[in-house]
Amino acid sequence: xxxxxxxxxxxxxxxxxxxxxxxxxxxxxxxxxxxxxxxxxxxxxxxxxxxxxxxxxxxxxxxxxxxxxxxxxxxxxxxxxxxxxxxxxxxxxxxxxxxxxxxxxxxxxxxxxxxxxxxxxxxxxxxxxxxxxxxxxxxxxxxxxxxxxxxxxxxxxxxxxxxxxxxxxxxxxxxxxxxxxxxxxxxxxxxxxxxxxxxxxxxxxxxxxxxxxxxxxxxxxxxxxxxxxxxxxxxxxxxxxxxxxxxxxxxxxxxxxxxxxxxxxxxxxxxxxxxxxxxxxxxxxxxxxxxxxxxxxxxxxxxxxxxxxxxxxxxxxxxxxxxxxxxxxxxxxxxxxxxxxxx
Numbered sequence: 001x002x003x004x005x006x007x008x009x010x011x012x013x014x015x016x017x018x019x020x021x022x023x024x025x026x027x028x029x030x031x032x033x034x035x036x037x038x039x040x041x042x043x044x045x046x047x048x049x050x051x052x053x054x055x056x057x058x059x060x061x062x063x064x065x066x067x068x069x070x071x072x073x074x075x076x077x078x079x080x081x082x083x084x085x086x087x088x089x090x091x092x093x094x095x096x097x098x099x100x101x102x103x104x105x106x107x108x109x110x111x112x113x114x115x116x117x118x119x120x121x122x123x124x125x126x127x128x129x130x131x132x133x134x135x136x137x138x139x140x141x142x143x144x145x146x147x148x149x150x151x152x153x154x155x156x157x158x159x160x161x162x163x164x165x166x167x168x169x170x171x172x173x174x175x176x177x178x179x180x181x182x183x184x185x186x187x188x189x190x191x192x193x194x195x196x197x198x199x200x201x202x203x204x205x206x207x208x209x210x211x212x213x214x215x216x217x218x219x220x221x222x223x224x225x226x227x228x229x230x231x232x233x234x235x236x237x238x239x240x241x242x243x244x245x246x247x248x249x250x251x252x253x254x255x256x257x258x259x260x261x262x263x264x265x266x267x268x269x270x271x272x273x274x275x276x277x278x279x280x281x282x283x284x285x286x287x288x289x290x291x292x293x294x295x296x297x298x299x300x301x302x303x304x305x306x307x308x309x310x311x312x313x314x315x316x317x318x319x320x321x322x323x324x325x326x327x328x329x330x331x332x333x334x335x336x337x338x339x340x341x342x343x
Contacts, residue, residue, distance in 0.1 A: 010218025018258030022068035023290035028100035043306035055081040060315040066322040069096035098137040105143040114155040127173035137176035140166040164208035180222035187229035216255040237277035258287035263295030271295035276328035
């Protein structure tokens with residue numbers, strides 16, 4: 001049986017996810033990652049604590065003004081609050097539910113220091129189930145590390161091939177694929193090195209997407225911003241914007257509806273300021289949006305610390321960060337907007 005892709009539906013969902021002023025909450029931390037985040041604020045990572053925390057995020061009053069979609073982890077997609085599935089709570093707010101479908105980045109055999117993302121086995125069936133549960137889009141993350149003699153072209157191309165195969169299966173299941181090739185911030189490299197590797201990575205990704213006949217109007221790209229390594233000299237947001245957009249103009253086809261940046265290891269304020277600079281310089285070539293995890297959630301976790309009495313304060317912190325990200329989308333963000341805000 002040949003499954004006919006509904007291109008119009010994919011394009012419509014992709015465009016809705018990057019609607020003006022809106023972006024995506026990445027709440028798809030694996031059990032290992034959420035455990036680390038919880039431990040950082042002294043909270044035990046039990047299923048109930050994870051459920052309570054996600055409920056706090058998803059039921060924040062008014063956050064749908066700024067959040068178009070939420071990427072969930074498998075456990076979260078199946079959880080409930082107030083007698084309703086999280087998926088339905090989001091839909092009722094006009095927020096599009098999505099799902100992380102990869103199985104994580106593992107050490108790449110024969111390539112020390114490099115990672116390959118796993119999860120293609122059984123992916124078609126998993127996507128069909130997520131679609132039947134109500135998900136509208138999916139996400140797969142590839143990880144590229146900068147270090148001595150790495151990344152290799154083999155690592156980049158292997159991850160690009162996996163991203164393209166995932167995207168093809170996702171579109172077959174009528175789910176918009178968010179294609180996430182992340183060049184990590186770890187290390188002491190300068191911005192020039194990140195620029196070279198990001199170009200090399202995105203070139204490989206779009207070549208693979210082309211080979212796999214991906215419908216580009218029905219995807220979103222989730223890349224890193226071009227940044228110096230964490231242990232390197234800081235640079236101005238304007239330089240980050242110029243370096244990032246210079247690559248995009250060479251590599252990203254015009255059909256792609258939008259780019260939803262990850263925040264990586266940036267602080268919430270840095271990620272917002274850099275997104276603002278990107279939109280100032282963008283000239284409207286693509287919708288430049290956000291798909292932030294830590295940059296939206298870090299102040300929320302610090303305000304909540306597992307205590308239900310702090311729920312309202314934590315929700316205010318989330319609302320504020322979502323609003324700041326929205327302001328950056330309109331190129332209106334200013335650091336002084338942060339003053340006097342809890343978290």
